[in-house]
Amino acid sequence: MDAVNGTATMLISNYVFPNDLHVHWSMMIVLYPYITGLVDGAFIIAALYYLFDIKSLKPLARFSLLFALAFLCCATLPLLLHLGRPERNLNMLLTPSPSSAMAGFGYIYAVSMGVLVFIVLFVYRPDLVVLRDTSKGLLKLLYRAITFDSRDLSTYSLALDRKIIRFLVGIGIPIAAVLHGYVGFIFGGVKAIPTWSTPLMPVIFLFSACLSGISAIILAYIVIRKITGRSIDSDCIKTCIKTLTLFFILAFAFEMLEVFSHSYLKSGYHHMVEGLLNGPLASSFWLWQVKICSVIPLVILGVMAFFRMGRAMYHFWAAVVSAILLLQVLIMRWNVVIGGQLMSKSARGYTEFHPQWFDKEGILAVIIVMAIPFMILFVLSRIFPFWTPDNETTVT
């Protein structure tokens, strides 16, 4: 009888609604904002060069566009893998309902894809025209198609290209911001999960997106240039780190402000959120997201900003801090997506999440999904050269 009584006590004190018992949105839904976020941040770097004329970012501008494109290709992949019948997503786009937030994402995604593809085509056109003449077979046909079968590289047409690029990047920035802000809005729109349902969600998501994308670009640039034995542009890395610092401070400040305002207001589900952050999420939120992956980078970035250091040292710490911040954003996504679902709307209990290796949304699936954008990036690098030849000469 004691056993029965014991269980009964547990049931009342840790009562979880049946539909809250299982974490439905698991690791694929963690990857969804992560991948869209990488796209956003990479696009910001390109926009800073093409629209705001920050000249020092020139070596990275083209690469970040391709990086954004590779990840944008996979932005919906985790969502589709999460669905039982992925082909039905087209129904949602054919018959959009004003009460369905997901359909809106489909349209914004399609528009941003179109804009990004055309930006890449116009940015690369002078190179593609040259490559068209040196290539053979199918690749030549591809180059003919993506240069609109035109060899015109006159001053007039290049000026026209520049105007088009400025226009496309100009509309691209709000589209990119809306794309990721919308991801935050979709989470914020889920009333059933108290930690998601805040108007601050799109803001936090947007800043952390810029953070992760810029980190990814810095890390990828340094790693790829090192591996291929090319020089690294210090000015470019410095500008990136400064931008990264700004976005990191904003992202981290908003993440903390959200927690502090909740704990000060003590509104609604506060007691549950407090229990969540100090209970099931104590290690992944306070230790990993805040202490290890936010406070340490803050110190490193501070040292990088205030003290002079050698070029090699600066590049090393830039790579390290970018890697930590990439992890920070991934953990933040985890804490929001998985963490939010660990508390029941019953306001009485918490549930648990154990990642599986070979699950449909398991760790192996996560690794595969994260590897695909890099494969796409490799294929893109065969068509669109990452680096301009003058990079090598301008870099000292």
Next chain:
Amino acid sequence: MKLSYRLRLLIVLISLGVLTGGGLLLKHLLLPDSFGVYGPYRANAIAEAALVPIRHGTNASCFKCHAYEAGIHKTGRHQTISCEFCHGTYMDHVENGRKIGTLPVKREKQITTLCLRCHNTEIKARSELVIKTVAMPNHLADQNVKLTHNCNQCHHVHAPLKYIIRAKQMTRWTEAGR
């Protein structure tokens, strides 16, 4: 054909417009006729749904004939449970007011299985305040009855505490600590 770069871009732009128009046309062709009349769904679906034959009755439909069971069911703890929940679908039994078939009656071990569908402690998501749950065979051992007993040997299936309350009244026996 020699076209200027500007003209080619114009062609790209027009193609994009045509593609978008084509997409909208395709959307129009793919949408069912009555879609969007009332909202983002097929209006005809309402009429079609209304044509689906009704399969279920209410407890009142059952009680019209089963007056004896009604008397017990309405007084017991199970009064809010639908008859069909345990016995099956009304339309398999009655059509146009006439009996057309016999619903299967659960017997012996099937009874226990049926009861545990709701009353099993293993179903952790249920509060003891709302529904009494037990672990088998611990419950039988606790009550000092044979482990082969079925639930309905102590509990009336329509009014689970009917016999228990009666037994307590007759023996003036109370459970320890209550």
